[in-house]
Amino acid sequence: MLWQAQNGPVDAITGDYLAEVNLAENAEKYAAGTHPGWVETALGGIKLSLDVINEKKIKVVLDGGALNPKGLALEVQKMIREKGYDLKVAYVYGDDLLPRVNEILDPQKGLLAHLDHENDSVKLAKDTDNFLGDPTKPIVSANAYLGSRAIALGLSQGADIILCGRVSDASPVIGLARWWHGWSETDFDELAGSLIAGHLIECSAYATGANFSGFEAYPNEELINIGLPVVEVLHNGECVLTKHDALNGFVTEDTARSQLLYEIQGSVYLNSDVKADLTDVSIKQVGKDRVHVSGIKGRPPPSTTKLGVFYQGGYQCEFTQSATGTRASIRKKFELVELQIRDRLTKQGKLDDFDVLLFQHIGVPEENPSSQLAGTAQIRVFAQAQQQATLYLLLRALMWHGMQHFSGAHGSMDFRTALPRPYLGYYPAILEQSLLDEGVFVLSKDATADNLQGVNHSAGHNSVTEPVGRRANYEPTNPVPLASFSETQTLPLGTIVQGRSGDKGANVNLGLFVQTDEEWDWLRSLLTSDQLKKLIGLDWKDEYAIERVELPKIKAVHFVVYGPLHRGISSSPLLDGLGKGFADYIRAKYVDVPVKFLKK
Structure with a gap:
């Protein structure tokens, strides 16, 4: 936060501190009473940056209030x-x-629809x-994803720093742009542009060189202390993605395309x-570290x-x-581990007591290994x-079977992860916005926890809506x-194809x-x-399903694969529970690449 405030001109600083699970992890x-409810690094960032924020009159809007935005605001x-x-x-x-979730989820009224309920091809994970x-x-947290109405309203009432809980x-960014440009709630092209502007900068340095499949073309030294992205939102909703010159990293069409494609739902990106x-989205380099999005x-x-x-979903470990050995011998060793454990649990009559029991093979050994x-x-x-x-x-x-192990069994002596620990189940539901009581409370200068002085403003609800509709596929x-591309060579897809992947619940x-x-x-x-x-x-x-769309102006094919993450990151059994490595896995697969592309 301090770097963004110090190293170049900005009118506002935003911060996204909330992953889907960290609210819930601190809820209990x-x-x-053993946690403040807000994200402590959000308060730390403001404390570190407050002098510069005051000097430059920078607006600040953060979601670091988490479970207790009022408490963070008072601090x-x-x-x-x-x-x-x-x-x-x-x-x-x-x-x-x-406080209302049991009423909202009352079985007599029917369970709230799952986020993916409109896709007939989707089979939800077990349990x-x-x-x-x-x-x-018991449910430990239930937070709706709020939009920009209350943020824009607070800014119009003179707020300089706005602390939010679970907003999208x-x-x-939408709230700041809406207030700055004076857009109405029906300026949909402009609001949509600012939604994508916010999406481009929401993930730390992901638009300035981090988590970038094309990183191999750059020296590693450029990827140390990467500057975070800055977005200039124009009056028509278009934007320019950039960064401060003084900081490392780079902004190119490729870093912008990568972040645009990250964790979206397809060609239509939803917000409240x-x-x-996004069908006709265009991304053009207009200068060093400057990309125009329209x-x-x-x-x-x-x-x-x-x-x-x-x-609370139960327990996991x-x-x-x-x-070590040849590929064939290691495969047989791992098969023995699974056979021994399953045999013991079966003889005890306990195998069926497990909700999930997986044996995952990680990596393959180098042939004629060098170490x-x-x-x-x-x-x-x-x-x-x-x-x-x-x-x-x-x-x-x-x-x-500790002394009946396979030849050469070894590993870390730290068994802390093997001890049972509670895990959280995740259910992404669809909630009518009319059930929300959304607003902003502007504190007086003398407000304290014991004397909450200030003015409350209700944000109301959208006056114009339309159904979600089926996503394109x-x-x-x-x-x-494919034969028209002439001579080919069998190579990894990533030889000429870049990409980005991420989680959307399951x-x-x-x-x-x-x-x-x-x-x-x-x-x-x-x-x-x-x-x-x-x-x-x-x-x-x-049981998985796929949706596929094309974004021709940025030369991208986009997929959503439904189901691989089971119930989502808080309880996913995958090693890559956030799906971040999925793109590089696909890029590592061999396909027939036209030789003419390699010559270029």
């Missing part, structure tokens, strides 16, 4: 009062529905909704303020928003063992169950015969793109849904 501690107000600054603080309320009415799985990641149609169209928002519900580590692979055992005692049986089964438009999104028109004709013709299934390989399961 907050309820018990900031106290800090401002002590320094004698003339800054007005406000907090946004209305996202926390935990996705089994928490309903189960007293052993881009809402601070607006729908952003072509985004807006439509009325849905009447609904997302409600993230987390509940995991442990790994290492093996022992190069010739080593691991097996990861992951388990979930309703009772801690069930998971302790897994440990005992491992210990039972289609195979290549006017495909070009699902993984994947965006892949190329540079030239001819490469685009090849990529979109090659990457059918069936081809992606082949590239996924042994990880593909018939």
Whole structure:
């Protein structure tokens, strides 16, 4: 935050501190009085930067209030009062529905629809909704994803620093742009443009060189102390993505395309303020570290928003063992580990007590290895169950065979992850925005926790909405015969294709793109849904589903793969529970690449 304030001109600073799970992880501690409820680094950032913020009159809008935005606002107000600054603080309320969640989820009224319910092809993971009415799985947090209305309202009332809880990641940018440019709630093209502007900068340095598949073309030294992105939102909703010159990193069409494609739902990106149609999005380099983004169209928002519900799902544990040898011998060693454990649990009559019991092989050894580590692979055992005692049986089964292990078994002596620990289940629901009581409270200068002085402003609701609708899903438009590209060479897809992937609850999104028109004709013709299934390989399961769209002006094919992350990151059994490595896995798969592209 201090770097953004110090190293160049900015009118406002936004901050996205909330992943889907970290609200829930602290909810029980907050309820018990052992956690402040807000993200402590958000307060630390403001404390570090407040002098510069005051000097430059920079507006600040953060979601670091988490479970307790009022508490964070009061802490900031106290800090401002002590320094004698003339800054007005406000907090946004209305996202926390935990006090009402049992009423909202009343079985007599029917469970709130799952976020993916409109896709008939989607099969929800086992136990996705089994928490309903189960007293052993209490709900620990339920937060709605708010839009920009309360933020823009607070700014119009003179607030300089606004602390939010669970707003959507881009809402601070939308709210600032809406207030700055004086847009109305029906300026949908402009709002949609600011939604994408917010999306481009919401993920730290992901638009300035981090998490970038093309990083190998740059010296590693450029990727140390990367500057965070800055977005200039124009009056028509278009934007320029850039960064401060004084900081490391780089902003190119490729870093912008990568971040645009990250964790989107397809060609229409949803927010409780607006729908952003990305079909004709265009990204153009207009200078060093300056990329212009245009072509985004807006439509009325849905009447609904997302409600993230987390509940106590049970217990889980995991442990790994290492093996060294040839590929064939390691495969047989890992098969023995699974056979021994399953045999012991079966003889005890306890195998069926596990909700999840997986044996995952990680890596393959180098042939004729150059070192022992190069010739080593691991097996990861992951388990979930309703009772801690069930998971302790897994440990005992491992210990039972402790001296009957395969040749050369070894690994870390730290077994802390093997001890049962609680995990949170996740249910992303769809909630009518009319059920929200959303607003902003602007604190007076003398406000304290014991004397909450200030003015409350209700944000109301959207006056114009439209149904979510089915998301686009289609195979290549006017495909070009792959044979027409002439001579090919079998190489990793990533030789010429860049990409980005991430999690959307239980699902993984994947965006892949190329540079030239001819490469685009090849990529979109090659990457059918069936081809992606082949590239996924042994990880593909018939219960998964795929949606596919094309974004021709940025030469990208985008997929959503429904189901691989099970119930989402808080309880996903995958090693890559956030789906971040999925794009690089697909890019590592071999395909027939036209030789003419390699010559370029």
